[in-house]
Amino acid sequence: MAKELVLRRVNVDRYVTPLREGGSMPAIIEGDDGFLYVLKFRGAGQGTKALIAELIGGEIARKLGFNVPELVFADLDEAFGRTEPDEEIQDLLKFSTGLNLGLHYLSGSITYDPGVSKIDETLASKIVWLDALLMNMDRTAKNPNMLVWNKDIWLIDHGAALYFHHSWDDYQKSSLSPFPLIKDHILLAQATNINEVSLELSEILDSNFIEEVVQLIPDDWLNGNHFDSTGEFKKAYAFFLNNRIKNAHIFVKSANDAREKLI
Template structure:
């Protein structure tokens, strides 16, 4: 990857197709002016811009590591977009999300990953568990796997619950070196038998330059409402520090994941 060229495309949303009533964020399938359908994540939803920031970090780090994730794009909503929407709840969401949002390419025909139906090999399972430990992603459980099977391949979606420390920023430096206890609920943990090997490979692939380049994608306007920092640049750098520190001490979360896996046997 050439970090100097890392960028996300921008589209304008032209048609609201249907809501996806999942959890509290209520994303939607929408059509953009490039002719494609997207799963639209709204800045005005419950977790606000933080969920969109986590989505960018999660998806783009996964992409650097060679895992399959849908393309993500910046998606703009015009102020007139929601005026004809009859559902008041959706209309309020659209009004609160005017301007810049985030969208994932819609994988038409994809089916939800079911661990009882589709077997994942130990290498891929270990790669995904490692990623979610790094990101502190609590949302890849048997109840909600956030994985899809598309064209007989496994795709990762919805990283908005990652980096949950940023909802308060309390003791965030210390959290960077803590194990990820919630990995015990990860749907792929029983199959993740190659974590140490994956750790060595991924620490070579994911460099500080990659992390900084991904952080640079975050729009300043999504970093304005956090009073813990004096500027968007300082706020952005905190994410970089957290991820670089966590990466440098990955043996901590790898050991915790291995212990959790042994506890399942």
């Protein structure tokens, strides 16, 4: 029997230091399990939608065999930020009371540099395929969102993926988007085997797994008047992902076309 997909839950014990990168202001925190995490806050600019994209993107990447830091649900007590002297951080903590998302902190890791670390063509193709599936606009030369840790490549920060859910306008049509932004992907030039890896990766992401992933989304992260219930939200996420996987040839062709123009 397959292992049930679950995330551990920790309490935030200590705010260690902010990571002032981009607009979301993640931070390194210590959980009550003694481990350090990079915490993504529900009270940051993109709200819980960024956490949902991080959760879905990270667990799909893990299922496909990529190295991804462990994701945990992290509870933040309402009293936590009262002694924080920085008013901006204090406000962020106040608005993030409740369930947030943490990624295990990879101490000593360094940002991937294509001039230093080489990625083979098959791995590059798989990463490009993943990001085209997720509509992840944030794996570029400017911001690769890949780390080198213990000589391996680790994928991080999928919060900018699934951007269709910021409006939910015609999400059925969005599931068939060719994703033209793949042209800016840092690994596109090396991705010579996208057609071949597409067949392999599509088979791994069956509908049962997709259902498990969307069921991980906490109900109170789902808000807005787009659907009548949290169940309808989750059905919409599952439809988007399953339909996109089923029609992977659309975004695969887009990636191949962009690569031909690039080289």
